[in-house]
Amino acid sequence: MTDHSGPGHDRSDASLSAIISERRQLINLAYRLLGSLAEAEDAVQETYARWYAMSRQQQDAIESPGAWLTRVASRICLDLLGSARARRERYVGEWIPEPLPDRTEWISGRPGTATVDPADRVTLDESVSMAFLVALESMTPAQRVALILHDVFRYSFAEIAEITGRTPAACRELASSARRRIRAAQAPATPASRQARVVRDFKQAWEAKDIDALIGLLDPDATAIADGGGIAGAALRPIEGAEQIVRYLAKLESKLRNLTILERTVNGQPGLIAQQDGVTVSVYAFEVAGDRIKRIWTVRNPDKLRPWTTG
Numbered sequence: 689m690t691d692h693s694g695p696g697h698d699r700s701d702a703s704l705s706a707i708i709s710e711r712r713q714l715i716n717l718a719y720r721l722l723g724s725l726a727e728a729e730d731a732v733q734e735t736y737a738r739w740y741a742m743s744r745q746q747q748d749a750i751e752s753p754g755a756w757l758t759r760v761a762s763r764i765c766l767d768l769l770g771s772a773r774a775r776r777e778r779y780v781g782e783w784i785p786e787p788l789p790d791r792t793e794w795i796s797g798r799p800g801t802a803t804v805d806p807a808d809r810v811t812l813d814e815s816v817s818m819a820f821l822v823a824l825e826s827m828t829p830a831q832r833v834a835l836i837l838h839d840v841f842r843y844s845f846a847e848i849a850e851i852t853g854r855t856p857a858a859c860r861e862l863a864s865s866a867r868r869r870i871r872a873a874q875a876p877a878t879p880a881s882r883q884a885r886v887v888r889d890f891k892q893a894w895e896a897k898d899i900d901a902l903i904g905l906l907d908p909d910a911t912a913i914a915d916g917g918g919i920a921g922a923a924l925r926p927i928e929g930a931e932q933i934v935r936y937l938a939k940l941e942s943k944l945r946n947l948t949i950l951e952r953t954v955n956g957q958p959g960l961i962a963q964q965d966g967v968t969v970s971v972y973a974f975e976v977a978g979d980r981i982k983r984i985w986t987v988r989n990p991d992k993l994r995p996w997t998t999g
Contacts, residue, residue, distance in 0.1 A: 710758070711732065713758065714731075714732045714757060714758065714761045715729065717758065717761060717762065717765070717837075717841060718761055718764075719788075719816065720816060720836050721762070721769065722765055723785030723786060723821050723825065724786045725786050725788065725994075726786070726994070727768060727772075731765050731768060734764055735760050736757075739760075758841075762837065762851045765833070766829050766830070766852065769832060770829055779917065779918075780917055780918030780924070781914070781915065781916055781918065781924040782913045783825075783915060784913060784985050784987050785822065786987070786992040787955055787959075787973055787987050788955050788956075789952065789953065789995055789996055790952065814956070815839075815840045816955050816956055817955050817956055817957055818954065818955045818957070818985050819873070819874050819875070819975045819983070820870065820874070822873070823869060823870050824836075824866075826869055827866050827869060828862075830862050831862045831865060831866040831869075832866065833848070834848055834852065834860075835862070835870075838859075838863045839863065839867070845857075845860045875977035878976045878977060878978065884958040886905060886976050886979060886980070887960060888958075890902065890905050890960075890981060891960055895949060897938070899938070902937070903931060903934050906930035906933060906980060906981050907980040908929065908930050909928070909929065910928075910929065910933055910980070910982055911928055911982070911983050911984075912927040912936065912986065913927075913984070913985050913986070914987075915985075915987045915988060915989050916989055917989030917992070919989055919991065920988040922986065933984065947962045947963070947964055947969075948962070948963045949961070950962075950963065959973045960972040961996065967997075968996040968997065969990075969993075970986055970987065970988050971986070971993060972985070973987075
């Protein structure tokens with residue numbers, strides 16, 4: 689398998705080199721596959737546990753530790769995706785992928801971590817946009833793995849076949865069908881500057897309680913989905929239609945007093961957060977089509993807001 693992580697490792701200290709050079713890619717990969725930073729970190733930890741479980745002789749026999757780590761991490765994620773579907777069927781309300789702050793705002797690690805390690809930051813681009821991650825949720829685990837490994841990380845279908853246990857031709861078809869799902873689910877790309885303007889106008893109208901302006905900023909057939917996980921209050925089903933969404937927002941405002949709405953980058957795109965007494969209680973991701981908001985994803989489950997908690 690090709691080592692996509694860069695130059696070959698120093699054979700005298702392959703373990704240390706793998707930790708330094710590969711962890712960022714593994715976190716990037718696992719987050720995209722699983723839609724959860726916590727699960728991604730667990731998957732990467734398990735990957736390294738399997739590396740260290742081998743003898744030094746076994747490690748030295750591996751031509752490319754980086755490729756080995758990626759292969760093992762992908763297989764772990766593939767297994768986790770299979771069990772995740774069953775867990776999410778038991779989830780209270782709607783399940784939304786875990787939102788990530790902008791790379792300059794996020795310090796990886798448990799709450800209270802003081803050091804910023806650039807290798808711990810997830811690269812934010814189109815492949816971690818909320819719309820993209822939500823579209824991935826409609827795919828089979830094998831489709832998801834084939835698409836992410838090939839289209840994002842540029843692995844060949846022969847390499848993906850080795851990971852998934854399928855033929856290269858089957859992996860090519862999996863990626864192709866996954867691509868069709870992405871195209872069908874996502875709105876045409878809107879320039880980031882326009883997205884930011886629409887989201888800013890939405891924030892200002894919400895703060896001013898300007899109902900007409902809010903409705904005007906939403907596509908008439910807009911959809912809002914909230915994720916409280918049974919821990920924080922949230923709509924249990926998608927809300928359809930601009931007027932219904934605005935009524936929901938007004939009701940939320942009346943329940944959550946003293947909210948401070950702030951503009952933030954959410955999964956690499958313009959978004960908003962709501963804070964109460966300085967604590968982030970909601971993260972809002974948007975899909976903007978033209979000059980209107982087509983979808984709003986609201987994450988209120990505090991377990992998914994860990995990366996938004998400052999030390």
